[in-house]
Amino acid sequence: MKLKLNIDELTEDFFTDTRLLGITATIKNYQFCWQLNHMLGYSFRLNPEIEIHLRKKERSYYFPVYQHEVRNSFLNHYLYRNHCDGEYLLPEFRHMDFLWLIKGDCIEEEHCRQMIQSIKSIGGVQMVAELTNEKIKNKGHLIF
Template identity: 45%
Template sequence: MSVLKLKLDQDQLVEDFFEDTFLVGIASSARDYQLCWQLNRQLHFDFRVNNSLEIKLTKGARSFYFPVFDFLEPTKTVEHYLYNNHCKGEFLLPELKHIHYIWLIKGNYYQQEDIKKLIELLRYVEMVQLVSLLDIRDIKNKMNLIF
């Protein structure tokens, strides 16, 4: 009797998850809830912490929890996720240590020009020091963003 083993195709999972997405890196010394409050107030979003999406990474005997805030644009079928990249000296994406927050925009409504406009608006948000468009191909730890 043979046992069927299922293997998760991580490459396909990553490709599917990041299809029709943009990633924006934000440097800010603000706490995550303060930054979300500013984004909601100044850019008219409605980010809320979503505890069910919180990402747990374990290194040795220690666990690190990275909060995720989300906002759904139902009329545009676009999902926005704001990840905290830092937790007690550890990083969700260690290759982006200078980035405090990662904003993932998922859906096929927005085009490159829309994201460029959003980045320009983000530069004027209080508490935001730096904003940059990230290339998903440059991210080594993509699996850490998948919930």
């Protein structure tokens, strides 16, 4: 008997109660995280256990993931670097430098708008936009 992993179902489960922001910024990941932590009160830390590894054209690409856990809640924030050596985690969003996944609990619309405004206030950030699930073609690349 063979068991087959249902990737579509796995992906759908992973993206339940999530929101995804795309961020265009001219700063390095560690500088961006430092600013998020110091200016906006987050505690993003690099989590090597959930780093995304993609293999394309006989090469390996590693996309770092930074994590912030909200105390006394199921809510987690994950910040992905969208590019590595000319490859993209989500090629359909090549113009985005970072992808911010909010997962684990429902986020109110107003809270999301306030977050976007706060992120936009950081030096080096050029654009922040919410990415809808329908527009994401390579959702599986975000699953750790």
